[in-house]
Amino acid sequence: MIDTFYEIMRRQGVSRRSFMKFCSLTASSLGLAPAFVPRIAHAMETKPRTPIVWLEGLECTCCSESFIRSAHPLAKDVVLSMLSLDYHHTLMAAAGHQAEAALDDVLKKYKGNYILAVEGNPPLNNDGMFCISAGKPFVDTLQRVAADAKAVIAWGSCASWGCVQAARPNPTRATPIDKVIHGKPIIKVPGCPPIPEVMTAVVTYMLTFDRIPDLDRQGRPKMFYGQRIHDKCYRRPHFDAGQFAEAWDDDASRRGYCLYKMGCKGPTTYNACSTVRWNEGVSFPIQSGHGCIGCSEEGFWDKGSFYDRVTDLKQFGIEANADQVGIAATTVVGGAVAAHAALTAIKRARAEARNSEIAEARNNESGG
Amino acid sequence: MTMYVEREFKGPKIADGKTVISYYIYEAPLRLWHWLNALFIVVLGVTGYLIANPMPSVPGEASDSFWMGYIRFAHFAAAYCFAIALLGRVYWAFVGNQYSKQLFLFPFWDLQWWKEVMFELRWYLFLEPDPKKYLGHNPMAQFSMFFAFTLGAPYMIITGFALYSEGAGVGSWQDKLFGWVIPLLGGSQNLHTWHHIGLWAFVIFVILHIYAAVREDIMSRQTLISTIISGYRMFKD
Ligand code: HEM
Ligand code: HEM
Ligand code: SF4
Ligand code: SF4
Numbered sequence: 185m186i187d188t189f190y191e192i193m194r195r196q197g198v199s200r201r202s203f204m205k206f207c208s209l210t211a212s213s214l215g216l217a218p219a220f221v222p223r224i225a226h227a228m229e230t231k232p233r234t235p236i237v238w239l240e241g242l243e244c245t246c247c248s249e250s251f252i253r254s255a256h257p258l259a260k261d262v263v264l265s266m267l268s269l270d271y272h273h274t275l276m277a278a279a280g281h282q283a284e285a286a287l288d289d290v291l292k293k294y295k296g297n298y299i300l301a302v303e304g305n306p307p308l309n310n311d312g313m314f315c316i317s318a319g320k321p322f323v324d325t326l327q328r329v330a331a332d333a334k335a336v337i338a339w340g341s342c343a344s345w346g347c348v349q350a351a352r353p354n355p356t357r358a359t360p361i362d363k364v365i366h367g368k369p370i371i372k373v374p375g376c377p378p379i380p381e382v383m384t385a386v387v388t389y390m391l392t393f394d395r396i397p398d399l400d401r402q403g404r405p406k407m408f409y410g411q412r413i414h415d416k417c418y419r420r421p422h423f424d425a426g427q428f429a430e431a432w433d434d435d436a437s438r439r440g441y442c443l444y445k446m447g448c449k450g451p452t453t454y455n456a457c458s459t460v461r462w463n464e465g466v467s468f469p470i471q472s473g474h475g476c477i478g479c480s481e482e483g484f485w486d487k488g489s490f491y492d493r494v495t496d497l498k499q500f501g502i503e504a505n506a507d508q509v510g511i512a513a514t515t516v517v518g519g520a521v522a523a524h525a526a527l528t529a530i531k532r533a534r535a536e537a538r539n540s541e542i543a544e545a546r547n548n549e550s551g552g
Numbered sequence: 553m554t555m556y557v558e559r560e561f562k563g564p565k566i567a568d569g570k571t572v573i574s575y576y577i578y579e580a581p582l583r584l585w586h587w588l589n590a591l592f593i594v595v596l597g598v599t600g601y602l603i604a605n606p607m608p609s610v611p612g613e614a615s616d617s618f619w620m621g622y623i624r625f626a627h628f629a630a631a632y633c634f635a636i637a638l639l640g641r642v643y644w645a646f647v648g649n650q651y652s653k654q655l656f657l658f659p660f661w662d663l664q665w666w667k668e669v670m671f672e673l674r675w676y677l678f679l680e681p682d683p684k685k686y687l688g689h690n691p692m693a694q695f696s697m698f699f700a701f702t703l704g705a706p707y708m709i710i711t712g713f714a715l716y717s718e719g720a721g722v723g724s725w726q727d728k729l730f731g732w733v734i735p736l737l738g739g740s741q742n743l744h745t746w747h748h749i750g751l752w753a754f755v756i757f758v759i760l761h762i763y764a765a766v767r768e769d770i771m772s773r774q775t776l777i778s779t780i781i782s783g784y785r786m787f788k789d
Pocket of ligand 2: 451494593596597599600601603604624627628631632634635708709710711712713715716717744745747748750751754
């Protein structure tokens with residue numbers, strides 16, 4: 185007999201009252217009308233629990249660390265109780281063969297019905313030998329578990345884009361999971377780490393509605409990745425006014441001016457930090473005085489300095505940004521044009537001199 | 553096409569024995585477009601540069617100033633004008649005279665045309681003593697305009713509207729039409745860089761274009777600058 189979510193939550197000590205609170209919280213964090221609260225509750229009470237298998241590859245565990253710090257302890261407890269904690273490297277009680285047996289158990293019992301959540305990514309070089317757990321390359325485990333999963337969640341920038349372990353020249357060939365898992369819906373929840381409330385909301389949405397959230401072109405849930413940090417940043421009025429910090433310790437910086445000139449990547453980063461914020465909504469990087477580094481964007485680790493507004497181009501041998509390259513090219517072309525003009529003038533003067541000589545000679549002939 | 557082939561012109565003689573003859577080449581809508589387009593590009597280039605490298609901060613309350621807002625507004629307003637004017641120019645290529653089509657043509661298979669391009673190249677390298685005369689654009693001009701402008705303008709419009717879609721938001725028409733460019737270029741920051749490189753491509757084109765226009769106006773046997781103002785091409789010998 186497979187339990188419903190509600191039964192499991194009650195068994196974990198969640199009261200009916202807390203359960204209802206959780207349902208309204210979920211509805212509001214997903215941007216749903218209050219009318220959805222009873223629907224969420226009903227789904228939770230009647231639906232059999234969908235286990236989540238959580239795999240960890242090449243990663244730093246910041247996603248797990250973030251997840252268990254979800255701001256509302258309530259949401260965290262509830263969501264944790266939904267997870268199949270039988271297999272989660274950081275959180276499971278079992279170890280060794282016991283743990284692997286537990287995983288096999290889940291795969292068999294819930295075949296085609298569990299959700300696979302992946303933290304980190306598989307390195308593919310040297311037959312995947314750079315990341316081994318239980319004696320097998322991670323890529324093999326990943327593909328085996330993904331084969332019978334209902335859907336796959338890519339936690340964080342590692343699973344979604346590769347992240348720092350994929351930084352040039354990427355010696356282990358760390359590869360985002362959508363390159364090795366095919367034919368399954370993959371939900372990317374990028375960030376380094378992703379915001380805990382975003383993680384729990386995504387999980388809750390999938391479990392209660394039994395479908396994946398609306399995704400954008402890059403496979404991210406639209407509800408949390410539909411806008412840039414810059415679109416909702418509280419320093420935006422300073423940006424629009426044209427008030428920028430130019431050094432970390434200047435007066436403008438103390439006044440809380442916009443960090444654009446300090447290389448803030450808020451204008452190019454899709455994430456919910458400026459609305460949901462971090463640590464129970466206490467703050468987020470920009471509020472603490474540092475620009476966004478774009479940690480949820482593809483390739484953020486390879487896009488030059490976090491402190492440059494205009495990215496350096498490495499294609500030109502030396503590091504220079506588009507303006508420096510452009511000014512250099514313009515100077516060369518401008519110089520060439522000036523030289524060409526000078527040469528043209530000389531040629532023309534000579535030609536004219538010759539012409540007048542000829543004319544003079546003619547005149548002399550006819551005159552003489 | 554015959555427009556680049558030099559022909560003998562029989563026209564009225566003037567005092568020193570040279571012939572002056574004029575042909576109506578650039579019709580009014582094309583000339584109007586040329587100068588408006590030049591204006592839009594100057595506005596786009598200056599404001600675009602200032603978007604990436606904003607001016608020094610203004611003092612006072614944030615609510616008292618809107619510098620960055622106005623600069624971006626000017627960029628976007630000029631961008632819309634630039635894009636719509638280009639659509640108008642494409643329309644004119646269909647209904648205008650044969651010279652109005654040249655901007656959009658790249659006669660790749662026309663051997664004669666390539667020969668003329670080479671001739672022009674030699675002329676610019678001081679290897680030909682005398683320039684040729686052309687009714688429309690000279691082949692070298694057509695060549696550079698095609699690459700720098702006919703391909704460059706849509707490039708700036710596509711990358712520009714993709715950037716614009718980020719502010720307009722998911723589901724906006726800019727997003728539906730141009731949003732796909734963002735993942736194609738590897739994300740928003742790369743898109744900014746690619747759009748930014750376009751600025752310098754345009755700066756270089758404009759320098760060469762204006763230099764060539766002024767130089768040929770003086771050196772070659774025909775008018776250029778007055779042609780793009782009045783529409784008439786005069787051959788001076
Ligand atoms: C941002 C600045 C400018 C841009 C982007 C630009 C672009 C163009 C383009 C695309 C054409 C082709 C017209 C067509 O076939 O429809 C053209 C023609 C022309 N432009 Fe410009 N232009 C600029 C500024 C100028 C200026 C300042 C001058 C004068 C010094 C000038 C002189 C000419 C001339 C003489 C032609 C005709 C060339 C010929 O007869 O072959 N342009 N320009
Ligand atoms: C000749 C044409 C154009 C030039 C030279 C130009 C130049 C620039 C430059 C240099 C930037 C700064 C890039 C950076 O962030 O590093 C920029 C930004 C931008 N441009 Fe253009 N642009 C042109 C056409 C357009 C068009 C047609 C659009 C269409 C709407 C457009 C929309 C934008 C947008 C939305 C931004 C970003 C503004 C922001 O980040 O606040 N541009 N442009
Ligand atoms: S601090 Fe960053 S995100 Fe905030 S307004 Fe300035 S550039 Fe945008
Ligand atoms: S503000 Fe930017 S860098 Fe910081 S966590 Fe959010 S997306 Fe990542």
